[in-house]
Amino acid sequence: MILTADYHTHTPYSHGKNTVLENATAAKKLGLRQIAITDHGFNHLLFGLKRKRLPDLRAEIIEAEKLTGVKVLMGMESNLISIDGDTDMKRDDLDKFDIYLCGIHEVLKYKRFSDMYNIMFANYTAYKLGRKPSAKVIANTTKAYVNAICNNPIDILTHINYKCCCDLKEVAAACAEYGTYIEINTKKRHVSLEELNLMASVGARFVIDSDAHSADRVGDTKIAEELLNDSDFPMDRIDNIDGRLPNFRFAEYKRNVNA
Numbered sequence: 001m002i003l004t005a006d007y008h009t010h011t012p013y014s015h016g017k018n019t020v021l022e023n024a025t026a027a028k029k030l031g032l033r034q035i036a037i038t039d040h041g042f043n044h045l046l047f048g049l050k051r052k053r054l055p056d057l058r059a060e061i062i063e064a065e066k067l068t069g070v071k072v073l074m075g076m077e078s079n080l081i082s083i084d085g086d087t088d089m090k091r092d093d094l095d096k097f098d099i100y101l102c103g104i105h106e107v108l109k110y111k112r113f114s115d116m117y118n119i120m121f122a123n124y125t126a127y128k129l130g131r132k133p134s135a136k137v138i139a140n141t142t143k144a145y146v147n148a149i150c151n152n153p154i155d156i157l158t159h160i161n162y163k164c165c166c167d168l169k170e171v172a173a174a175c176a177e178y179g180t181y182i183e184i185n186t187k188k189r190h191v192s193l194e195e196l197n198l199m200a201s202v203g204a205r206f207v208i209d210s211d212a213h214s215a216d217r218v219g220d221t222k223i224a225e226e227l228l229n230d231s232d233f234p235m236d237r238i239d240n241i242d243g244r245l246p247n248f249r250f251a252e253y254k255r256n257v258n259a
Contacts, residue, residue: 008209085147103158176203
């Protein structure tokens with residue numbers, strides 16, 4: 001398994017340790033063809049990206065790409081903020097980015113109090129108590145994911161089922177239908193091999209991402225290798241390894257909008 005691109009890395013624009021250039025330089029040393037800078041979304045109350053800083057981030061990305069020769073995509077790990085599938089990547093923000101990630105996080109400004117309770121609090125409480133969330137909580141989380149996939153041109157769902165639980169088969173089916181990738185995150189152990197096979201069985205496709213918060217973790221695949229080596233998982237479903245690059249829906253969405 002040789003990683004072709006890493007689409008989930010952080011910088012000090014949220015709470016990563018290293019600069020855009022340092023992340024891109026690390027990617028070059030590993031022979032990666034592409035890297036994405038995907039700092040936390042605007043509604044993250046502690047580490048959210050600031051809209052006023054987007055021009056500075058773009059300038060750093062242009063410079064890093066020029067100096068390293070690695071394709072550097074400007075993205076954001078947006079936050080799922082409502083059961084309706086809203087994220088903090090608004091329509092007016094879309095033309096500023098190249099890649100669109102989305103995940104469930106804590107310490108956010110949610111759309112409504114009920115969304116905060118149903119998406120974050122109910123899941124997080126069960127996680128802290130070491131319990132599986134109730135069927136209602138799982139149904140609400142599933143609904144939020146599916147609505148987000150249907151209503152937004154999301155390229156990648158990040159660390160699905162980490163501190164939250166959904167119906168993976170239903171969410172994966174929506175990903176397969178709309179062209180959203182499911183991330184195999186190598187910072188967090190968030191799904192089992194059996195769960196990956198379940199999602200693959202309904203047509204979902206995958207990317208392996210480091211979720212690097214420091215340059216020394218860019219391109220890391222250790223957890224994925226431990227999970228997948230000597231397994232029966234269909235490796236041809238992972239589209240950023242062994243020379244392959246994904247076909248992202250956000251890029252196609254932007255081409256159609258601008259046509």
